[in-house]
Amino acid sequence: MISYAFKALNANKLKTILIYLSLIFSIVSIFLISSISNGIITMYSSMLKSDGDIIITQAKISDTFFSNVDINLIEKINEIQNVENSSALIVGASPVEKLPIVAVYGVTSNRFKNYELLNGSYPKENEVIVGKSIFEQLVNKKQIQIANKDFKISGVFKSQIGFENGGVVLSINDAGNIFNKSASMIMVNTKVDTNIEDIVKNIKKLDEQIDAKSTQNFVDNYNQFKIIKTSSNVISLIAFCMGLLGIVSLMSITINQRKSEFGIKRALGISTSKIVYSIMIESFILGLISFISAFIISNIVLYFIKNASSLQGYVNGEISNELALYIFITSISMAIIGSIIPALNAAKTDPVELIQGNKI
């Protein structure tokens, strides 16, 4: 049965290639949009999780970009039982040279260790360290201007979190002066085997203007992540539907051209279910080959995206095993669902047309 399916696909090369391409385009689209959105979410959540079990932001603020928290809370937070230490972060953005938008991270000195220096030293006042991606694009590699203020480049760093490599890091005091705020968020590290929710409650008591969440809770409920995920799912669904329609139309053309084949099978007493099954096997093979091809192509594309300096490391796709499995199921479903209607039509071929002298 499988060898017959391969022969049938080979005998209809042009249509097979067209269906294969249609599947590949859809699957690669789903791979890229899902992996890139996953990558963005993973990178940002990794950054949040890297140095904190609890995140504190301004209450009733939809995005951390607009959050302003009093940095002096750190001292009170550190006094709470089972708190190991706390750090603060300002997240901002600014044009740098010809780059329209560059992420700017103002951090407390205890967060500097998160940025692995490739050369130079950590920033003092009026100094910055720059990520390796942005450093490659700077014309002036000694000094940069952020919000009309000049900063000396004291070093270049590398981060495991892709988009940080496209950013600039400076002390939280300097960042506070630029963005006119105290801190975007405070991250709290707790001691091992501590009930985080108890500490969250205690932190909330310190100030009515703040909102505290465990990092996992924050990541799970962060609106921006939900928007990215929803957008990604909608675009993936559109790609799925486009692929599905492509397969239905191309399979219908192919099946129509093979009507005499199905007519003779019916005349020979081959059951309709067996005819449908044989077409499903052809579709499954196409779906499987297309998935493997799309997986390879997507990885190549993602590699180039990841290493494209013009993207400053902001776009960094990640194909997890879970995502690959999800897209594998999607690909096979797309191929099989797309061939159901053409297969049923093929199985309905009336063999009487053969006997009536029509070469159907």
Next chain:
Amino acid sequence: MINVKNLTHYYGKDKALDNINLQIQKGEFISLIGESGSGKSTLLSVLSTLLKPTNGEIVYENINYKDIKNIDRFRRENIGFIFQFHYLINYLTVKENISLANEKASKKQIEELLDLLKIKELINKYPNEISGGQRQRVSIARALINNPKIIFADEPTGNLDSVNSLNVFELLKTFSNKGTTIVVATHDRNLAAIADIIYEVKDGKLI
């Protein structure tokens, strides 16, 4: 073998078969002759279970058509069919084309059948690598591979020259002599004469 009573068939409002009564015995070689549109192909389609009759009764060795639950299986196990055009599948070899009709047929069985039809050497060829006459012989082999009780052939020589046409009819006669019932529709009265019995179909009636 086959007992047909008061068989009538309509295509919409057009009557294609009109009160046909017919008895076919085991091993008989029957020719149905008639002009184009006379109803012989429709009769063949109905008798071979490809077409459900509008009215009347067909009984195959005590099994009434109406009582057949799995028509595909019945056709697969009892009936062989030869068309005017060979309808071989081009991307399958001769052996694979024949296996379509009987997946359980061994290579040896297929070789023996092809040997009988004098085309054993074609077993691994593709349809586009053999002649028209050879293709029709392969389609005969495909019709015979499941040892059918009855073979229906609709203008099986319609696309063949006179020599190949005669060969096909002689082959069918050979199988008829071995006990297979053969029903052939043809417009060629000379070839029809090879059969044991000739029926003429005219305006949907058997004369």
